[in-house]
Amino acid sequence: MNFPHLTNANILVTGSSRGLGLAFVKTLSKSDVEHIYAGCRTQSGCDTIKELNLPNVTPVLLDVTKQSDINNLSSTISQLDLVINNAGIASACGFSSENALDISKAEMDVHYFGSISLIQALLPLLKLSTKAGIINISSIAGLSNFKAMGTYSASKGALHFLTQGLRAELSADDIFVQGVYPGPFDTRLAANYEGPKPSPINIAESVLNSYCERQYEVFPDEFSTNMHQIFKNAPKELEEIFSQ
Ligand SMILES: NC(=O)c1ccc[n+]([C@@H]2O[C@H](COP(=O)([O-])OP(=O)(O)OC[C@H]3O[C@@H](n4cnc5c(N)ncnc54)[C@H](OP(=O)(O)O)[C@@H]3O)[C@@H](O)[C@H]2O)c1
Numbered sequence: 558m559n560f561p562h563l564t565n566a567n568i569l570v571t572g573s574s575r576g577l578g579l580a581f582v583k584t585l586s587k588s589d590v591e592h593i594y595a596g597c598r599t600q601s602g603c604d605t606i607k608e609l610n611l612p613n614v615t616p617v618l619l620d621v622t623k624q625s626d627i628n629n630l631s632s633t634i635s636q637l638d639l640v641i642n643n644a645g646i647a648s649a650c651g652f653s654s655e656n657a658l659d660i661s662k663a664e665m666d667v668h669y670f671g672s673i674s675l676i677q678a679l680l681p682l683l684k685l686s687t688k689a690g691i692i693n694i695s696s697i698a699g700l701s702n703f704k705a706m707g708t709y710s711a712s713k714g715a716l717h718f719l720t721q722g723l724r725a726e727l728s729a730d731d732i733f734v735q736g737v738y739p740g741p742f743d744t745r746l747a748a749n750y751e752g753p754k755p756s757p758i759n760i761a762e763s764v765l766n767s768y769c770e771r772q773y774e775v776f777p778d779e780f781s782t783n784m785h786q787i788f789k790n791a792p793k794e795l796e797e798i799f800s801q
Contacts, residue, residue, distance in 0.1 A: 558762065559588045562688060562769040567636045569594040571621055571675065572644030574602030576744035577694065580757035581641055584765065586611040594634055596621075598644070621671030627678045637682040639768075641692045642672045642716075647746050651707040664712035668695075672719060683732055690733040692768060693720045697738045697781040700788055701795040724773065735773060737764050740780030752780070 568585060572578035573595035582595045593611075596619035597603045603616035617633050619626045621644050646667050650660040672693060683689040698706060699713030720736035727734055741747040743754040755778045763777035776782045788795045 566638040571596040577757045580761035638686045661708040668712040669715040
């Protein structure tokens with residue numbers, strides 16, 4: 558499968574060791590992109606990618622909360638057209654839980670501050686590209702609070718507002734900024750969710766097709782599409798559904 562806007566593109570994906578990040582890397586490696594940098598939090602994640610022997614894929618050590626890892630990217634990456642901010646963590650933690658502050662800080666570090674640090678570091682390279690873009694993987698829980706994962710929702714909401722702000726700021730540089738708001742899909746992160754879960758490969762393909770169609774906001778599965786419809790018509794109704 559090819560993605561028209563990504564022909565010969567150089568792409569960095571964060572959180573590539575498993576789940577959706579790995580699905581992006583596998584899907585892109587079968588297309589006509591130039592090169593994929595598979596960001597992994599740990600060396601063992603990098604080794605996993607290396608063992609897969611995927612064409613045009615280079616694993617890079619990248620914990621998005623570590624400024625030193627972000628600084629080191631410049632020694633590996635000299636051309637870049639797309640960054641996919643996918644790295645994520647989640648806890649079943651509400652704001653009244655005893656450990657809410659620590660959990661909340663950790664989630665904000667990965668989803669919000671990590672994305673800002675990475676974008677700040679890579680903007681000079683993106684500005685050299687004639688087809689630059691950023692994809693931020695938020696969540697449908699970033700538009701309305703999920704009671705069971707309150708702190709996670711807040712961090713994904715912060716990423717949503719980062720996405721909107723960047724879109725406004727970077728339109729003058731012709732950098733396309735896309736926000737993605739999935740419902741539950743089948744990875745470690747959603748292991749405890751018991752409803753239907755699409756495969757991460759289906760989510761990755763849907764996101765990349767929507768990117769090429771220049772959709773600013775993507776709801777890549779049935780659950781998020783339905784919940785977004787409710788959100789558009791009656792935000793309070795979605796708040797009530799998610800508070801069950
Ligand atoms: N699965 C869902 O139902 C769902 C729904 C909506 C949105 N999302 C979002 O989709 C994205 C991908 O999640 P997933 O479902 O694929 O989860 P996953 O299978 O748990 O994978 C998460 C990935 O993020 C990496 N990561 C965690 N902390 C990191 C850090 N500090 N720096 C760099 N990488 C880090 C993990 O690395 P390690 O393997 O080294 O821990 C792993 O590669 C996340 O942003 C998540 O919030 C998921």
